Amino acid sequence: MPRHFLRDTDLSPAEQAEVLDLALELKADRWRHRALAGPQTATVIFDKTSTRTRYSFATGIADLGGSPLVVNPGEAQLGVKESVSDTARVISRMVGLIVWRTYDQAGLEEMAQHSHVPVINALSDEYHPCQILADLLTIREHFGELAGRSFAYLGDAANNMANSYLLGMATAGMHVRVAGPAGYLPEESIVARARELAELTGGSMLVTEDPAHALAEADVVCTDTWVSMGQEDQKDARAEVFRPYSIDTAAMDQAAPEAVFMHCLPAYRGSEVSAEVIDGPRSLVFQEAENRLHAQKALMVWLLAASGQYSLETGEITLPELG
Secondary structure (H helix, E strand, O other): OOOOEOOHHHOOHHHHHHHHHHHHHHHHOOOOOOOOOOOOEEEEEEOOOOOHHHHHHHHHHHHOOOEEEEEOOOOOOEOOOEOHHHHHHHHOOOOOEEEEEOOOHHHHHHHHHHOOOOEEEEEOOOOOHHHHHHHHHHHHHHHOOOOOOEEEEEOOOOOHHHHHHHHHHHHOOOEEEEEOOOOOOOOHHHHHHHHHHHHHHOOEEEEEOOHHHHHOOOOEEEEOOOOOOOOHHHHHHHHHHHHHHOEOHHHHOOOOOOOEEEEOOOOOEOOOEOHHHHOOOOEOHHHHHHHHHHHHHHHHHHHHHHOOOEOOOOOOEOOOOOO
8 A cells, every 4th residue: 555645743753763864875975876767657636835835855756766746736627528537547557656736625635546556745735744844854954853843833823734643743852832813723633643652752732922032042943834726815914914923033032042943935035034033143034945855755665665665674665567
């Protein structure tokens, strides 16, 4: 059976560490694994447009010896004239991997249920787990270890990034703090799951409306755009609500003395973050952006290996059996 990556909790703490180890290996030796040699085709499907997701996955697939097939919005009948399940049954007979950036998490679940090959969530309205792997890789490169480090996220705490930060950072044994205004906090089911993970890994989690509480002595400070796709008509109202959660020099000064700043991009200077912070010496945002490539390559290799389609030891490729 193929292994999929649809949400952060699809990797156990040990498996997450394995993927990050592999990412460091691939960053040091870019051509070490050619898990899609042939070349096999891997498809990257976009219902939502992107820059980093498109470039990192297309480049990563090519680096692994594969041929990326990018499907832009409106170019396929997926979910419109043809069901997700039928699409999965068809395309997974032709490709080695399916990567999908979409809206509804349920669509990804359905795709995975009927696919012969690994399915990767490149973003949904509920989770953005590939970004979290890149962020964890960046933090690990900078600080050396993840466990015990504190991570503060400020802004829209009800969005996919906040959900994935809670789950992904707790999986890594970090102390994750998420701050947002009332009405923009994560669902209790996400909070409860993050709390369970933190108890397992020795981390902790906090959800608060107080930005100072989240920032206090944080090793990493992070935010996200206040206006995601489809929320453009709420721009002014959201800016008013989220203004106290903006990251500027004064906010960074509340964190640990050696704290760094991260942002998944795109960023809006003068809105959720000041130019002085994102363009300053404490910012890791462009290293973080590059690490999408290395983390996702590692994820693809790991999933293919876990699915029996690739051997990490010998480099042997085994095509999936089709029923």
